[in-house]
Amino acid sequence: MGEWRRLRLRDVCERVDYGLTASATAVDTGTRFLRITDIVGARLDWRTVPFVDADERTRERYRLARGDIVVARTGSTTGESRWLAEVPPGAVFASYLVRLRVKAEHDPRFIGYALRSPAFRSYVAGVVGDKSAQPNASAATLTAAVIAVPSRSTQQAIAAALGALDDKIALNDRIVATSDALRAAVWEAAVAANPVTVPLSEVAEFVNGRPFTRGATGHGRMVVRIAEITSGPGPATVHHDLDVADRHLARPGDVLFAWSGSLTVARWFRPEAIINQHIFKVIPRAGRPPWTAYEAVRSRLARYRAIAADRATTMGHIQRRHLNEPVTVPGRTPDLESLWQRALAAEQESLALADLRDTLLARLLPAAPGPVADGEQVRSG
Known part of the structure; x- marks a missing residue:
């Protein structure tokens, strides 16, 4: 080189x-x-x-x-x-x-x-x-x-190699955005064509996380907090090697709902992780696919954020009783599995590409410690 x-x-x-x-x-x-x-x-x-x-x-x-x-x-x-x-x-x-x-x-x-x-x-x-x-x-x-x-030529070659991976990640981002937008549009059209109103709690079970960051060991599975949902893992991310019940674990494809702070609903696509407090694991009822729970919660976010804003003395949030409020869903659920799975696959591929990029980054760029003349x-x- x-x-x-x-x-x-x-x-x-x-x-x-x-x-x-x-x-x-x-x-x-x-x-x-x-x-x-x-x-x-x-x-x-x-x-x-x-x-x-x-x-x-x-x-x-x-x-x-x-x-x-x-x-x-x-x-x-x-x-x-x-x-x-x-x-x-x-x-x-x-x-x-x-x-x-x-x-x-x-x-x-x-x-x-x-x-x-x-x-x-x-x-x-x-x-x-x-x-x-x-x-x-x-x-x-x-x-x-x-x-x-x-x-400069070597700089360009290294940047091109690493950049090709980042460019594919960016393409995957567009695939995810397009798949999710199409799914939302079809869902909303189905709701308009055949609306049925039920309590949100009849669409899914909402399992609250627990304060698993306490006594964290720094090893084992990631503990998912609101920050990990909105921005992904960072320097402050916590890991714990606790044994945790299945209902408090997030696996790829699970739906998570942060019910305080940012009030965000998300599809989890990272490796198995532990769900911390202030986050619901949203489990669809009666054999419904996960995206039905996702769309049902998403349709209520504006309402929930307004409630949280009125309660934001420290950190705005909703209460469990708000999950019993009515939500409108399609009487005949459209098949949106392929769009859900395509987005999930793109998100998981991007994780693998990012790991490869970071490995190459460490190998292609030598350290340069000490003073320079x-x-x-x-x-x-």
């Missing part, structure tokens, strides 16, 4: 900037405002990124461009980064992010992968240290990291 140079991260960047100090607006218009919470997790979905009020001068100063890299500089996600494959027109970024714009002689996607490598993560962990109150790192500290950089070179193994 030829010769590699050890360079400070700042030396491969054309510019390094802090983001805009502002708060997102409550309306769905304006300028997209990228925050730490939007870049953490398996995917960046611009449709869920909020808006901010910003004048033209502000938008110009903080405007993001395709190929920019944003890095979290505070909190438990310090050092988490995202190379931006696409950017909505005019989008800006928040102050707790650092924006890196890479020099023309380097491949920005390769640099993005370098910031996701074990070597960079280890560097960030070392400089953050034991700042338990609020971990953070300045732009100067983050860009003082030493990374190993090969020729101008012009110093290091050969890859």
Whole structure:
């Protein structure tokens, strides 16, 4: 793979900037405002990124461009980064992010992968240290990291190999979104054609999770909290090796409903996990397929979120009695199994692809510890 140079991260960047100090607006218009919470997790979905009020001068100063890299500089996600494959027109970024714009002689996607490598993560962990109150790192500290950089052609080859896996994951995301949208549309059409009203609790059983994070060992199965449903596993994810009853386990294809906080219904597609408190395992009754329970809960989310908003003194939630409220379902249930299974298969394939990408990432990008001298070179193994 030829010769590699050890360079400070700042030396491969054309510019390094802090983001805009502002708060997102409550309306769905304006300028997209990228925050730490939007870049953490398996995917960046611009449709869920909020808006901010910003004048033209502000938008110009903080405007993001395709190929920019944003890095979290505070909190438990310090050092988490995202190379931006696409950017909505005019989008800006928040102050707790650092924006890196890479020099023309380097491949920005390769640099993005370098910031996701074990070597960079280890560097960030070392400089953050034991700042338990609020971990953070300045732009100067983050860009003082030493990374190993090969020729531009090698950068492009590595970025292309890793990027092909990420591109397939992105394609799977579109397959999931399309399959779920089609399923929802057919369900709603069936409801309109032959509506039947029943209590939601007659459609499915709702089994509440338990406080399984207590005494967690750090080994064994993931404990699913609201964060794992909405963003996937992260640095704060808990594991436990408890023996747990089947009714408190989530397996691929199970339906989970977070009944406080974000109030989200989701199809679980990750390996078997333990369901924590504030989450219902939604088990369809009378042999119904899982997507019937999913769609029935989804149809009530707006109502439940309104209830939770009225109770949000600390964390908004619903009560079990709300599960007895009426829901409208089709009198004749359409067969949507193939769309449900196609989406599930794409989600599980993406997990395998992400594992492969991370394995290759660790092998293709050598570590570059220690100080760097101008012009110093290091050969890859």
